[in-house]
Amino acid sequence: MTRVLVVDDDPAIQRALGIGLRARGYEVLPARDGRTAVQACEQDEPDVVLLDLGLPDLSGVEVLRKVRARNQVPVIVLSARHGSDDKVEALDVGADDYVTKPFGMDELLARVRAAVRRAVPEEPPAPVVTDAFRVELAAKQVFRDGGELRLTPTEWRLLEALVTRPGRLVTQRQLLMEGWGPGYVAETNYLRVYLAGLRRKLEPDPSRPRYLITEPGMGYRFVP
Amino acid sequence: MTRVLVVDDDPAIQRALGIGLRARGYEVLPARDGRTAVQACEQDEPDVVLLDLGLPDLSGVEVLRKVRARNQVPVIVLSARHGSDDKVEALDVGADDYVTKPFGMDELLARVRAAVRRAVPEEPPAPVVTDAFRVELAAKQVFRDGGELRLTPTEWRLLEALVTRPGRLVTQRQLLMEGWGPGYVAETNYLRVYLAGLRRKLEPDPSRPRYLITEPGMGYRFVP
DNA sequence: CCTCCCCGTTAGGAGCGCGTTAAGACGGCG
DNA sequence: CGCCGTCTTAACGCGCTCCTAACGGGGAGG
Numbered sequence: 001m002t003r004v005l006v007v008d009d010d011p012a013i014q015r016a017l018g019i020g021l022r023a024r025g026y027e028v029l030p031a032r033d034g035r036t037a038v039q040a041c042e043q044d045e046p047d048v049v050l051l052d053l054g055l056p057d058l059s060g061v062e063v064l065r066k067v068r069a070r071n072q073v074p075v076i077v078l079s080a081r082h083g084s085d086d087k088v089e090a091l092d093v094g095a096d097d098y099v100t101k102p103f104g105m106d107e108l109l110a111r112v113r114a115a116v117r118r119a120v121p122e123e124p125p126a127p128v129v130t131d132a133f134r135v136e137l138a139a140k141q142v143f144r145d146g147g148e149l150r151l152t153p154t155e156w157r158l159l160e161a162l163v164t165r166p167g168r169l170v171t172q173r174q175l176l177m178e179g180w181g182p183g184y185v186a187e188t189n190y191l192r193v194y195l196a197g198l199r200r201k202l203e204p205d206p207s208r209p210r211y212l213i214t215e216p217g218m219g220y221r222f223v224p
Numbered sequence: 225m226t227r228v229l230v231v232d233d234d235p236a237i238q239r240a241l242g243i244g245l246r247a248r249g250y251e252v253l254p255a256r257d258g259r260t261a262v263q264a265c266e267q268d269e270p271d272v273v274l275l276d277l278g279l280p281d282l283s284g285v286e287v288l289r290k291v292r293a294r295n296q297v298p299v300i301v302l303s304a305r306h307g308s309d310d311k312v313e314a315l316d317v318g319a320d321d322y323v324t325k326p327f328g329m330d331e332l333l334a335r336v337r338a339a340v341r342r343a344v345p346e347e348p349p350a351p352v353v354t355d356a357f358r359v360e361l362a363a364k365q366v367f368r369d370g371g372e373l374r375l376t377p378t379e380w381r382l383l384e385a386l387v388t389r390p391g392r393l394v395t396q397r398q399l400l401m402e403g404w405g406p407g408y409v410a411e412t413n414y415l416r417v418y419l420a421g422l423r424r425k426l427e428p429d430p431s432r433p434r435y436l437i438t439e440p441g442m443g444y445r446f447v448p
Numbered sequence: 449c450c451t452c453c454c455c456g457t458t459a460g461g462a463g464c465g466c467g468t469t470a471a472g473a474c475g476g477c478g
Numbered sequence: 479c480g481c482c483g484t485c486t487t488a489a490c491g492c493g494c495t496c497c498t499a500a501c502g503g504g505g506a507g508g
């Protein structure tokens with residue numbers, strides 16, 4: 001899912017943008033000041049940044065410079081100022097686009113799409129390898145004993161959720177969210193059925209799992 | 225030197241932009257209508273295009289589409305219309321930026337610099353070859369058994385989307401986005417129809433696909 | 449020793465997704 | 479205005495995935 005970092009100190013704008021973006025299927029990360037914005041840029045790796053210029057702590061241009069020093073993420077500047085100088089400065093420091101408030105949500109969404117489309121494709125995540133199988137996240141493929149094996153979409157979503165957090169416990173709730181979506185967080189039944197399927201396909205000895213471990217009462221864990 | 229294609233039928237604007245750009249060391253290629261603009265885009269290979277939407281022969285969006293069909297050159301749309309719909313349409317068709325008249329020369333120059341800076345240094349796309357067929361990305365041609373075979377525009381967009389990600393799974397959503405645009409992401413029907421067409425033309429045994437593989441519930445994959 | 453959770457396993461039916469075909473709508477071109 | 483190619487849409491059969499329920503086992507606690 002595409003992640004959008006929204007940097008604005010005005011709660012009303014935060015709320016409006018959050019609703020509009022989430023309605024279109026974006027994941028929204030809010031930030032209220034420049035410091036947390038810069039931090040979020042390197043930690044959460046958003047796919048695009050919406051940056052208000054009028055922030056309480058750092059100037060917008062300052063934020064832009066810091067972000068650009070680390071990262072190539074596309075930045076769309078939001079500003080109430082119509083002045084030409086601000087635009088020129090922001091664009092020259094490295095902004096990808098500049099939108100003047102007030103703006104229509106449609107236009108903003110279109111500019112977000114354009115920015116994401118232009119973005120340089122990031123390098124594919126490294127494959128996850130164990131002694132028994134290999135998971136190619138980018139290609140959505142699983143290999144075992146040299147041969148590819150087929151997973152159903154649901155199986156793949158669960159395996160992905162586990163494998164991208166190696167060694168960490170993934171709660172039943174998390175797994176149900178990623179596999180089926182909210183509204184199914186109580187159906188722990190499904191997990192037992194599908195984990196059984198995954199073990200049958202991946203584990204050397206499905207009756208005694210080595211990689212997909214049950215944490216009773218909590219969830220499951222992928223052990224590399 | 226950076227070359228700028230300026231597409232506008234108003235001689236005054238042509239003149240103003242020409243002077244402003246040349247003063248900053250850009251080389252300016254003028255075009256007064258859509259037809260010559262499209263032609264100039266492939267012959268003269270400009271580094272950035274300034275495109276007025278109100279042209280005498282073709283609609284600006286039409287020009288944009290034709291240009292985008294051939295190369296990745298950044299396009300900045302100039303328009304007198306403030307309406308949100310025009311912006312959204314232009315950006316979704318592939319514009320990189322949208323500036324409303326009247327605009328300051330400083331701002332425009334800044335946006336030109338931003339567009340050029342973003343531009344990906346393009347590499348010549350290598351032809352994709354398999355035992356059964358050969359796809360020339362640059363020339364938009366497909367050969368099989370020595371002879372060229374004709375693809376419809378939609379077929380080509382789909383094949384391109386698949387072939388440029390060899391081995392990787394391409395989701396139904398991605399394919400629908402690239403083949404038809406947003407708003408069609410639910411019409412998985414189209415994919416079945418068009419993949420059938422591609423297989424009929426490309427696969428040695430269309431009933432048992434070898435290169436264009438279905439991943440049930442997820443999408444399709446090109447296997448070289 | 450008994451009981452209660454929680455987990456693993458299995459099986460079957462419902463419904464979805466895919467491939468295929470064909471007919472009608474649409475638009476460009478002569 | 480008529481032709482042709484492309485796109486859209488609907489319908490059908492089939493295989494497979496998903497959901498669901500039921501049963502058995504094992505560990506903890508009383």
